Amino acid sequence: MKFIIFLISFSFILSTTAQTDAEVLKNIYTTSLTNGNSYQWLDYLSNQIGGRLSGSLNAEKAVEYTKEELEKLGLDKVWLQPVMVPKWVRGTPEFAFIETAPGVTTNVNICALGGSIATKFGGLKANVIEVKSIEELETLGKDQIEGKIVFFNRPMQADLIQTFEAYGGCVDQRYAGAMEAAKFGAVGVIVRSMNLRQDNFPHTGSMTYGDLPLSDRIPSAAISTNHANELSSMLALNKDLKFYFSQTCQQLKDVQSYNVIGQITGSEFPNEYIIVGGHLDSWDLGDGSHDDGAGVVQSMDVLRLLKESGIKPKRSIRVVLFMNEENGLRGATKYAEVAKQKGENHIFSLESDLGGFTPRGFSFDCSDANFNQVLSWKELFKPYLIHYFEKGRSGADVGPLKTDSNVLAGLRPDSQRYFDYHHAANDTFDAVNKRELELGAATMTSLVYLFDKYGINPISNDKQIKN
Structure with missing residues (x-):
């Protein structure tokens, strides 16, 4: 009987506490x-x-x-x-375009990634090679990458309900893309923005060069999802197109x-x-x-x-x-x-x-x-x-x-x-x-x-x- 009374009293205390907290x-x-x-x-x-x-x-x-x-x-x-x-510091606004033939250009929206170096004075223009992952750089090798701008174009995985899982699945190309591409002789990096929506906003974010010496570092920028799609489509039709971008950012x-x-x-x-x-x-x-x-x-x-x-x-x-x-x-x-x-x-x-x-x-x-x-x-x-x-x-x-x-x-x-x-x-x-x-x-x-x-x-x- 005492045990039953104890249980009833204990239940009442719990109920009172829960009500008070509520x-x-x-x-x-x-x-x-x-x-x-x-x-x-x-x-x-x-x-x-x-x-x-x-x-x-x-x-x-x-x-x-x-x-x-x-x-x-x-x-x-x-x-x-x-x-x-x-x-x-970012410096002056970045500028970029796709050149399909001499004098034939399409402006695109980019922004420098945080921590990136600037392009050389007057900007950087080179052929582009598109990849979906850092691992793909090894497959292509230095012969196909050297002297080019590497375009990392792996989208966030749209069917993942947990969007941070989708972000985590592709953010390595933004953070380490320039560091890895530079090892194969790339002269610059353009990264598809970490964004599930198709729009014209480039998304910045931090990046690293690891222990690369200053002389080996290459500029890195993000391109909007709409313009990433456009660049990819244009590359499918013309592998010889060139990409130009200019940025004046610097680390103080x-x-x-x-x-x-x-x-x-x-x-x-x-x-x-x-x-x-x-x-x-x-x-x-x-x-x-x-x-x-x-x-x-x-x-x-x-x-x-x-x-x-x-x-x-x-x-x-x-x-x-x-x-x-x-x-x-x-x-x-x-x-x-x-x-x-x-x-x-x-x-x-x-x-x-x-x-x-x-x-x-x-x-x-x-x-x-x-x-x-x-x-x-x-x-x-x-x-x-x-x-x-x-x-x-x-x-x-x-x-x-x-x-x-x-x-x-x-x-x-x-x-x-x-x-x-x-x-x-x-x-x-x-x-x-x-x-x-x-x-x-x-x-x-x-x-x-x-x-x-x-x-x-x-x-x-x-x-x-x-x-």
């Missing part, structure tokens, strides 16, 4: 949708500051602006964390920048840290609203929403706006380095870096025990159509904080439109939906609230197996 989450969502600040912040970040290329004046302005806005929230502490970052010396950090100090466990963040830098073609202005302002609003909702965190909650995710990850590396030096215990880290689209859920990098706890919260999110809870990758900026026992997570919005804007000139404020952005901020706040309330299971998978 009410807290409802209040968070209501506050974000009726009194959110993320969209207002993004408006200023995008339209008054603009693209925030690492090391640029705009990146510096973004640091100043976000620090000032965090200070207005009345947090316990706001500070800047210095970090040295690379400074690559590293400069000092900052991570922007704000904190609410925990009332019970101040030495246990929960962080939420996005990256403050962006590429320069658009204003970086989706990548990653959205993640920045959502993360800022997490702390504001906690305060607005009257939640007094047990653990210290930090917002970290990382610098230099796009072309170096220097900010994330520095933050993790300092945290390790100070012996800070980061139990949970959440990142938003997949655009400001409708939130679908989260992916978690954690032990089975912690993931099972997360699954027990899933019902709390169902009223908001948040159903995606999976183990997997978290985010690039929180990755360096990984330990055997903590939890890393990434917000997972609907990704079907993300690569329409990713690293392109159309990644602008008008492409962000206010309601979707605010739903994301509420979803992140809700998860932070739950991890703060219940903590984590500090036992790693390995230790569970041994025990």
